[in-house]
Each structure stands twice: as C-alpha cells, then as structure tokens.
Amino acid sequence: MPGTLYLIPNTLGPTEAAPDALSHILPDMVQAQTARLDYFVAENAKTARAFLKLIALRHPLAKPLQEIEIAELNVNTPPQALTTLLAPLLAGRDAGLVSEAGVPAVADPGADLVRLAHQHGVTVRPLVGPSSLLLAVMASGLNGQSFAFNGYLPTDAALRAKRIRELELRSRAERQTQLLIETPYRNGAMLEALTGNCQPGTLICVATDLSLPSESVRTLGAGKWKALLAAGQAPDFHKKPTVFLLLAQ
Structure with missing residues (x-):
C-alpha cells in the first residue's frame, strides 16, 4: 500500500530558534506530523534542514537530522526525476513535501510531484500553514x-x-x-x-x-x-x- 504525501507549509522568512517560535505560524499537530517523517522532498535541502531544526525544538524528530533523507525538487529538476522522488511513497513510505517558504505546490515546482502522486493513487494530505x-x-x-x-x-x-x-x-x-x-x-x-x-x-x-x-x-x-x-x-x-x-x- 502506498504511503501518504504530506504537504507541509514552511515559514515565510527567518524565524527565531526558540521552542515556541512556530506556535503562531504552524499548528502543533502539523509540527508533530512533520517530526514523524524521515523522508522529505524539498525545494532546497539546506532550508529544509533549518526548518526541521525548528520543529525539533518542540517535537523530537523520527531520526537524527543527519539521517533524515531530503531529496531536492526545484526548477532544475528534470521531469524524469519525479518518478524517483515518488518511488519511496509507492513502496509504502510516508513523505513530506516542503517548499522554500509558505505552502508547497502553490507557485512552487512541488505541484508536479503532487500531480504524479494522484496519478499513482498516492494519498495527498495538505496541512495548515501560512500562504x-x-x-x-x-x-x-x-x-x-x-x-x-x-x-x-x-x-x-x-x-x-x-x-x-x-x-x-x-x-x-x-x-x-x-x-x-x-x-x-x-x-x-x-x-x-x-x-x-x-x-x-x-x-x-x-x-x-x-x-x-x-x-x-x-x-x-x-x-x-x-x-x-x-x-x-x-x-x-x-x-x-x-x-x-x-x-x-
């Protein structure tokens, strides 16, 4: 059975590294769900790691940050690479799609992965956050x-x-x-x-x-x-x- 693709909103800019830094931006349940994942597709891996560090201040991550897999999907990603990005989900693994800022798949290359997920019967769950x-x-x-x-x-x-x-x-x-x-x-x-x-x-x-x-x-x-x-x-x-x-x- 395929995994679930979670669409995870990011902050809209630099955020203070404090345990409650995300409290006015992301609901606690969104932060908790993000912390449970160990595979992410992100526009920029470095930015995604910084975001996960903020999440970890309140919710322990599923694995040490250096062991969490982050694959990049941006304007330079060739269309044929989408199948590789989706493969872990088809194998039953849940994944998080994270934009550089704000909600993924809106004015964002992540939309291509979401469309492919639908074509393969993968459940897509958008999570609440800033747009x-x-x-x-x-x-x-x-x-x-x-x-x-x-x-x-x-x-x-x-x-x-x-x-x-x-x-x-x-x-x-x-x-x-x-x-x-x-x-x-x-x-x-x-x-x-x-x-x-x-x-x-x-x-x-x-x-x-x-x-x-x-x-x-x-x-x-x-x-x-x-x-x-x-x-x-x-x-x-x-x-x-x-x-x-x-x-x-």
Whole structure:
C-alpha cells in the first residue's frame, strides 16, 4: 500500500530558534506530523534542514537530522526525476513535501510531484500553514471573492508595462484582484512600473514580510503611490519578500 504525501507549509522568512517560535505560524499537530517523517522532498535541502531544526525544538524528530533523507525538487529538476522522488511513497513510505517558504505546490515546482502522486493513487494530505498570497488578499482590502495569481511578470520593461495594462483591464472588466510577485531586489522597479502604467485610481497593495515581525501591508491608489515614490517615500521592501496586488476602480 502506498504511503501518504504530506504537504507541509514552511515559514515565510527567518524565524527565531526558540521552542515556541512556530506556535503562531504552524499548528502543533502539523509540527508533530512533520517530526514523524524521515523522508522529505524539498525545494532546497539546506532550508529544509533549518526548518526541521525548528520543529525539533518542540517535537523530537523520527531520526537524527543527519539521517533524515531530503531529496531536492526545484526548477532544475528534470521531469524524469519525479518518478524517483515518488518511488519511496509507492513502496509504502510516508513523505513530506516542503517548499522554500509558505505552502508547497502553490507557485512552487512541488505541484508536479503532487500531480504524479494522484496519478499513482498516492494519498495527498495538505496541512495548515501560512500562504503569503492568501494573507496578502486578506489584509489588502481588495476583492477577496475573485482574485488571480499571475506569478512573475516579464523583466523586459516594455513587455512588463504591456502585461500590467492587460491585468488592469482584466481587473476592471471582471472586478478581480490581480496578484503578482517579483524577485525581492526588484521590488522597487515593480512598484514604479505599476504606478507608471496603472490609472491613478487603481488600488495597489504592497504586502511585505507577511507573518514576520517586520510585516508591512499598505493599500493606496496608484496616483498616491506615485507621489510617495516621487517624494522618496518608498516602502521598506528592498530584498524583502513582497506580494503586489491591484484592483482597478
């Protein structure tokens, strides 16, 4: 009988190494289930080990950390390697899928493994934890009844501007909140592109370091954001994970 694939949320950023460090982020039952596993598929093995060290502060791990198997699944993993990653589950072993940050399989290469697990009749169990996208929608004040995640926009300035205008038109036509992310060191360029290509009344939310002590969420019209940027009052979001949201009025 195949094992179970547990989808284990990770923290959304650096977390203090204290016994109760995860208490406001992950339910205790999620931490306990994670500690019982000895096989993980992770986007980055080093990050996964750091996460397991936090888990171990409250729940003893199934094996010493150095004996726990962590296989990597990221953008560089060839599709044919998925079968190898799934093999332990088909042999009856439970496994945990862990993202670099937040929930696995959402804007994350782990989705490919989850799909393959379903194809082979493996039970998939999503566990409760932080999602930066949902937290951003919750805190933005924008439309939470209809929203779409668009991932990364083109890095080419002209193509990015064209895509922003398309998203604004879609938002206005469907009354739909549009979510997007950017490589943290390009957050400033993204906000400038949004304010430069959206109508002044279009609402833009900048949600940074969600669930962390430095968390910041602010929603303003594109025109007001543009004025703040011109006055040198950009958000403190350089090199910090940020979700951008827009809703055309």
